[in-house]
Amino acid sequence: MNLRKEFTKGFVKENPVFIMALGLCPTLAVTSSVENAIGMGLAATFVLTCSNMIISLIKNLIPDKIRIPCFIIVIASFVTIVDLSMNAYKPEIHKSLGLFIPLIVVNCIILGRAEAFASKNKLLPSLLDGLGMGLGFTLALVLIGSIREILGAGLWLGMKVMPDAYIDSPMLVAILAPGAFIIMGLLMGLIKLVNKGK
Amino acid sequence: MKYFLKLGFVLLLITVIASGILAFVNDLTKDRISENKEVAQKEARAKLFLQPVSFEENIINLPAKEQEINPLKKFEEPDSLEFVYYVGYNESGELDGYDESDELVGYCFMDSLYGYSSEVKTMVAVGLDFNVLKIDVIDQLETPGLGAKADTPDFEERFIGKNLSQMKVKKDGGKIKAITGATITSRTVTQSIAEGLKKLKKALGREAE
Numbered sequence: 343m344n345l346r347k348e349f350t351k352g353f354v355k356e357n358p359v360f361i362m363a364l365g366l367c368p369t370l371a372v373t374s375s376v377e378n379a380i381g382m383g384l385a386a387t388f389v390l391t392c393s394n395m396i397i398s399l400i401k402n403l404i405p406d407k408i409r410i411p412c413f414i415i416v417i418a419s420f421v422t423i424v425d426l427s428m429n430a431y432k433p434e435i436h437k438s439l440g441l442f443i444p445l446i447v448v449n450c451i452i453l454g455r456a457e458a459f460a461s462k463n464k465l466l467p468s469l470l471d472g473l474g475m476g477l478g479f480t481l482a483l484v485l486i487g488s489i490r491e492i493l494g495a496g497l498w499l500g501m502k503v504m505p506d507a508y509i510d511s512p513m514l515v516a517i518l519a520p521g522a523f524i525i526m527g528l529l530m531g532l533i534k535l536v537n538k539g540k
Numbered sequence: 541m542k543y544f545l546k547l548g549f550v551l552l553l554i555t556v557i558a559s560g561i562l563a564f565v566n567d568l569t570k571d572r573i574s575e576n577k578e579v580a581q582k583e584a585r586a587k588l589f590l591q592p593v594s595f596e597e598n599i600i601n602l603p604a605k606e607q608e609i610n611p612l613k614k615f616e617e618p619d620s621l622e623f624v625y626y627v628g629y630n631e632s633g634e635l636d637g638y639d640e641s642d643e644l645v646g647y648c649f650m651d652s653l654y655g656y657s658s659e660v661k662t663m664v665a666v667g668l669d670f671n672v673l674k675i676d677v678i679d680q681l682e683t684p685g686l687g688a689k690a691d692t693p694d695f696e697e698r699f700i701g702k703n704l705s706q707m708k709v710k711k712d713g714g715k716i717k718a719i720t721g722a723t724i725t726s727r728t729v730t731q732s733i734a735e736g737l738k739k740l741k742k743a744l745g746r747e748a749e
Contacts, residue, residue, distance in 0.1 A: 374686065404554075408547050412554050419558040423565050430569035433576045440681075518686075518721055 349470040352478030358451045359482035359526075360533045365451040369483060370522040372442060376499045379487030380480065382442040387476025389424060389446050393417045394460040394472035401461045413456045421447045451479055489525050490516045580678065581663070585626060585648050588665035588674045593645060595626040600743045623739045625649040628665070646673060647744075651736030655680065655728035656687050664699075664733050670741065675699045677729060687725035695719055695726070699733065704741075707734040 358364045365386075372382045396416055404412045425443045428436045446452065455475055460468040491497055494517030496504035504512075515521045585595060602623050626648040646668060652661040658681035665673040675696050682688045689695055698717050708714025709726050718726035741747050 371683075374683075403550075405547055405550055408551050411551060415554055415558050419562055422562055426565050426569045426573070430572035430576070433580070514720065 345467060345470055348467045349474040352471070352474035352476070353481060354478075356475075357478045357482055357533075358454075358475050359479060359486075360530050362454070363530075364454050365449045365479060366526075368442070368445050368449050369486065369526065370519070371445070373483055373487040373490055373522060374494070374517050375491045375497075376484060376487045378442075379483035382445070383476070383480025383483045385424075385442050386446050386449055386451065386479055387473065389417070389421055390452050390455060390476045390479075391469060391472035393420050393452055394455055394468040395465060396420070397456045397460040398463060398465050398468035404461075409461060410453075410457070413453055413461075417452055417456070418447050451475060486522070486525055486529065489529075490521055494518075494521060581650070584663045584676050584678050585665075588648060588663060588676060589628055589645065590673075591630060591645070593628040593630060595628055595648065597624065597626055598743070599624050602739060602742060623649070623743060625740055625743060644668065647740055649736050649740055650678070651732045651739070652679070653728045653732040653735070655690075656682055656722070656724040658682055660690065660725065660728050660732065662729055662732055662736075664736055666737065666740070669703075670737060670746075671701055671703050672699045672733070675729075675733065680725075682725045683722070686719070687722040689719050689722060690725050690729055695729075699730075704734060704737045707737065 352358060356362060359366070359369050368382055368386070372378045393413075393416055397413060400412075400416075421443060425436075425440070428443070429440065455472060459471045463471070488498060491499075492503055493513045494515070496502065496509035496512045502509065513521075516525065586593065600623050627644065628646045628648055630643040630645050646666055648663065648665045650661060650663045652659050654660070659679070660677065660682065661679035663676045663678050665675070667673050677690045677696065680688065680690060682690060702715055706715035707730055709716045709718045709723065709730050711718060711723060712727070714730065716726065716730050738747075
C-alpha cells in the first residue's frame with residue numbers, strides 16, 4: 343500500500359467536497375468568511391484523524407450489522423470530549439472555534455471515511471487518510487470562502503482587498519446562502535471539466 | 541436469536557463505555573468551564589465603563605408576567621424570575637470595593653433572548669440617566685458571517701447613547717441600524733436591551749423616567 347498516496351488523494355483526486363460531494367452542509371454554512379472556513383476545516387481535520395484512528399483500532403470488535411451506530415457513538419463522544427476540554431482549558435480558542443464543533447458530528451465526511459476506509463484498513467493508513475481528507479476539506483472550504491468573502495464583503499481574512507467604493511456596496515448575494523450554492527456549483531463544474539480534459 | 545442478543549449487548553457495551561468516558565470528562569471540566577464563564581463576565585463588565593469601577597451585585601425577583609418569556613420554553617413558566625443587576629461605583633476610595641466616598645456612575649446588567657438560532661446574551665452598561673454607555677454581546681451562536689456580526693464592535697457601537705424609547709431597529713421605528721442580512725439577530729439584541737432596561741428601572745423603582 344502506498345502511504346503517500348493515501349495522504350495526498352484527499353487534496354484533489356478524491357477531494358471530499360468537490361469530487362465526493364460529502365459534507366456539503368457545513369461547506370455551505372460556514373464559508374461566508376475565510377476565517378470561519380479555516381476554523382471549521384481544522385476542527386474537522388482533528389476529529390476526522392482521531393475518529394479514523396479509533397475506529398481502525400476497534401473495527402474487529404464491532405459486528406458488521408451495527409457498525410453505523412457504533413461509529414456514530416465514537417464520533418459523537420469524541421466531538422463532545424474535544425468540545426468540553428477545549429472549553430475548559432483553551433477558552434480563547436473555544437470562543438472562535440466553539441461554533442463549529444457541534445456541527446462536526448453531523449459532518450458526513452467523518453462517518454463516510456469511517457465506513458469506507460477506517461473500518462477496512464490498519465491504523466497508519468487510516469490516520470493518513472483522515473489527515474489528508476481533512477486537509478482536502480479545509481482546502482475546499484478556504485477556496486469557496488475566499489471567493490465568497492472577496493465578492494461579498496470585499497475582504498480577505500478581514501483585510502481589504504477591493505477598493506473602498508466596492509466595500510461600501512459589495513455583491514451581497516455571494517455571502518448569503520444562495521451565493522454559497524452558486525459558487526460551489528460553478529467550482530464543482532469547473533473541476534469536473536478540468537478532470538475530463540486530462 | 542443468540543446472534544441478535546449479542547448485537548444488542550455489543551451496542552450496549554459501547555454506549556456504556558462512551559457515556560462513562562463522557563461523564564468523567566464532564567465532571568473533570570465543568571468547574572473550570574463555569575469558572576471561565578464567570579471570569580469572562582467579570583472582564584466584560586469591567587470593560588463597559590471608561591474608568592475603573594467596582595460593582596455591587598443586586599438580585600431582585602420580578603413577577604414573571606413582566607418578563608418576555610421565550611415561546612419555545614412556555615412549559616416552564618415560574619411565578620417570578622430573578623433579575624441580577626450591578627451597581628457601578630467609581631473607585632476613588634482607598635479601599636478595594638465599595639466605600640462611602642465612592643461615587644455612583646451607572647448600572648450594568650445582562651439580559652438574553654432567543655435570536656435566530658441561539659440564545660444571545662448581551663451585557664449592557666447604562667449611565668445614571670439610563671442612556672446606554674456601552675454594550676457587549678458576550679454569548680451567541682448565530683449564523684457565521686451574518687448574525688454572528690452582532691459580536692463586532694461595529695454593531696455594538698450603534699447602541700451608544702441610545703435610550704429606552706429609541707431602542708428599536710430602524711425597520712420598527714427606532715434608532716438602531718440593523719446588520720445587513722441579520723435583522724432577526726439585530727432585533728433580538730435590541731429587544732433584550734430594552735427588556736433589561738425596563739427591568740432595571742422597575743428594580744430601582746424609577747419606571748417613570
